[in-house]
Amino acid sequence: MIQARIPLRDPDQPQAPARCAAAVPVLIITVVAVLDRLTPVGMSWLPLLAVGPALAAATCRPCGVLRIGFIAVAVGAVLGVLGGAPVHEQAIVLSALAAVTLASCLASLLRQRRERVLAAVRSVAEAAQNALLRPVPARVGQFQVAVRYSAAAAEARVGGDLYALVPTPYGIRLIVGDVRGKGLPAVSTAALVLGVFREAAYDEPDLLDVVGRIERSLSRNLAADDFVTAVVAGYPRSGRMELVNCGHAPPLLVSPSGVIPVEPTRPAPPLGLASLGGETPTLQVVPFADGDQLLLYTDGVIEARDQDREYFPLMERVPRHICDEPSRTLAALHDELLAHVGGRLHDDAALLLLRKPVSSGVPAAAEVRMS
Structure with missing residues (x-):
């Protein structure tokens, strides 16, 4: 990873x-x-x-x-x-x-x-980090994957941001999210979300049902003012990427036409707040062809400020560093992020980049399985 x-x-x-x-x-x-x-x-x-x-x-x-x-x-x-x-x-x-x-x-x-x-x-x-944020291989099934994670509490190396990517009978599924708050309560909530996601991703054919199970679990276990923003994605068949955005920053789709933020067609509240009403999560389908890349990230990236209180311009920086190696792309973005804030992040930050190679040559049966 x-x-x-x-x-x-x-x-x-x-x-x-x-x-x-x-x-x-x-x-x-x-x-x-x-x-x-x-x-x-x-x-x-x-x-x-x-x-x-x-x-x-x-x-x-x-x-x-x-x-x-x-x-x-x-x-x-x-x-x-x-x-x-x-x-x-x-x-x-x-x-x-x-x-x-x-x-x-x-x-x-x-x-x-x-x-x-x-x-x-x-x-x-x-050990807690390895159990909570399990290492992701550089290649999962047809996809190249890279992850960059930095906890604001560097001494602890764990925080409230979460990510996971699992191969399932219904294709690759992944989640990137951000728990409200920091410290041990945020880590506990992140562990809960990831546990439910990993189980539901294998069991539920529909991506919305995966999100529904996470929502029901959080409604039973979270305080009234706690919530989790998240993007849940899946690749059920070739050329089709499914997204469910629950109050999270829009993923960036990188294709030959440029870098496009995938804004939700109908904004939904964060996970854990469904009982308060509002729009329910909807499934959004975007084309995802060979050579396309999908960048998911947390608020700690786009809300990072420099000494002039300017936010980190992720949309501007991605085209400068995008390449065929996701690990190199994220390494360059992460270095620019640290330079932007002067070397120390004040919030947890996670980046996950998924790329569909032009010709992977890897059969579906060869997907990497992670326990």
Whole structure:
């Protein structure tokens, strides 16, 4: 699957930036020693040697902090003797350095433990993401597929946007949606929607019945003010793409005639709000020939703002990057999106691109099955 992931880091494995940062305490001790030798008698810089082990606690293991502390104490003792400081003053300075070193060792040990807990939590988040947003192969049946997903809470790597693509007896079916809200409640709702969709997509011959089952499940489980916007799509037969849009941003159909937003013929409310009345979802059929592509996305993409509060112009950017490789197209779009917002998204964002190759040469029986 084409999806950016953050590799987990072993907190006990030193990294290059950490090794560079570990040299800073030694540099500080060196600078303090030089200052102490260059300043007149009577002015002592030795207490500043404690900065070395204190700073080492943020980047080094306890044994590394001890080494930095030993260097600080040794330098302090030598400078004290060379400067002719009274014995009791030297004893106070060296005792302070030793105490700071021990306290820094304890801080380093506690930091390591917290990093291990964080690594464990991140591994759980990784497992949750794989269970919730299952990896999508680069090719499913006749189609090339690419996915890009970025959670606003980058540390968690899961959010309220959802997507799924499943081969079924009724053709390829997929969903892209956006849960109202953020955090764990949004993740729980996304899991509910995806679970119902994956089951209904196999069972229901009609795409509207798939949407109906999701609606009934949400009406039983969501609060009154919660909802999910979504586009459910299916490819039941050659040259025909079916779409059901429930309050979601319109997909973009990419064909030789250009990039066209597929606006719903009759707008329907988001999933979970059917009890409030309004239009019911309708099935929309659009031509989908060889070489055509369908881009589905969430609000986090088109509502991303730059420093001038301008929205990300997805319609303008797609023609610049569209190509025969969906993964390359989405990688370029995702890079432009991050550049537009200055490197950090403030809302979950998902992109799913489906392409029908000009000549796939893959029989229907060879479709990839995903559990």
